[in-house]
Amino acid sequence: MLSLYVFFFLSAVTLVSAVMVLLSKKPIHSVLYLTLTFFTLAGHYIMLNAQFLAVVHIIVYAGAIMVLFLFTVMLLNLNIEGEFQKSTVMKFVAAIAGGMIFLVLIGTLKSFDVTTVGDPSMTQIGLVKNLGKTLYSQYLMPFELSSILFLSAMVGAVMLGKKDKN
């Protein structure tokens, strides 16, 4: 019963902060609301007994990516309100593009077969031990390949950021 209340509370905070990301006037507030959204999502993962995913979510998104966002916003000093007012054409196009994504989401969710997964506290796959075993046995190949992908992305970023010697 308690977990139900926690779920509704988390969901409410998630939705409100996600909407506030869009409604905030200052970019820095948007970034902070997005961070809050990530935290509440991590809370949802914990409710599903996926502790590893939850904590990695916080480390990667809240701890690394959002800090970089914050960093950029601060350094570029994007603090002027209303700077991002776009022209009417832009707003029109953006509304159509956003609506398309909404349609795709609805289309997917409509054909999605809703199944009950049972009591989430009974599933043990989210625990770090089980997840590690699955990743390193059943999905070893994709796991290693994705690490190479990350490495090449890192090397690429360093190459692009390098000063030109000439």
Next chain:
Amino acid sequence: MDIQFILYKIILIVAILLLSLMVAMYSTLAERKVAGFFQDRLGPNRAGIFGLLQPVADGLKLFMKEEFMPANADKVLYIMGPSLTMLVALLSSAVIPWGGTLIIAGREFALQVADVNIGVLYVFAVVSIGVYGIMIGGWASNNKYALMGSVRAASQMISYELAMSMSIVTIVMTTGSLSLNEIVTQQQGMHWNVFTQPIGFVVFLICAFAETNRAPFDLPECDSELIGGYHTEYSSMKLGFYLFSEYINMFISSAMIASLYFGGYDFPFMHDMGLSHNMVTLMGTAALFLKITFFGFLFMWIRWTLPRFRYDQLMRFGWKGLMPWAIANMVLTGFFYMLFKK
């Protein structure tokens, strides 16, 4: 989840919270005493005997100071900055095992708030969000020096986090568990990780200094360049929160170093002295606090001995000095682990 268990956990949480605050309070006095010792003077000795009431006097002074908020400051974020810093500083104490188990009325109670099986990752997460309070506070002050300070703090913490994580990964590799309790238990009987992981320990220690923004890595509040760094515009107890959380961080980092590398609550001949279970636990906690006190002293010792780095030196040291060592240590550990522990 019975009422006894919940009550015990609440008492434990409150006790650890109060303890952290008390230790941090007296660390400020200890710091000034140690500074006095290193500079051949007496240090504070007016308030109470040996200056024991000095932290109280300092706290009172901070409370009585004028609350000042700069014009054009972002009000909500300005208040959020120090609060977040304080909150995050207190968070990681939840997973540190402060001792073994106490047997009260036939039931076993662990001296650890949450023995989660992702303890180490939890610490990573708390460390990685620790930067928010400083960044938000520095930005909300609407002052270029404060902004510079917070940007420095952020880049420094991101850079040293990597080497820190890599040095802990080696411990996870040899222990085979992410639970801090498990890591401490496996070190019992003087099998301390510092003997098998000397490089990892040195890297972790240096990174701990950088993460707590202590000298010689206190570039974010470097007064000769940035006035006061990220807390330039803060006064009264908000400033107090920033300064205080540094001491809490120091306490928690010392506890982490002791738990990860020096056996936590382990002490020599722990189970060979024929003491009762509860006695061993209490002595273990005392041993842990002895270790914490030593590392707290080490933090102060280094602060009053070494001069500050230059900013480019700091960055170069983090990326080109510590990172290769951390990676090499990881590879070596994996190699030896495969060779000998099969």
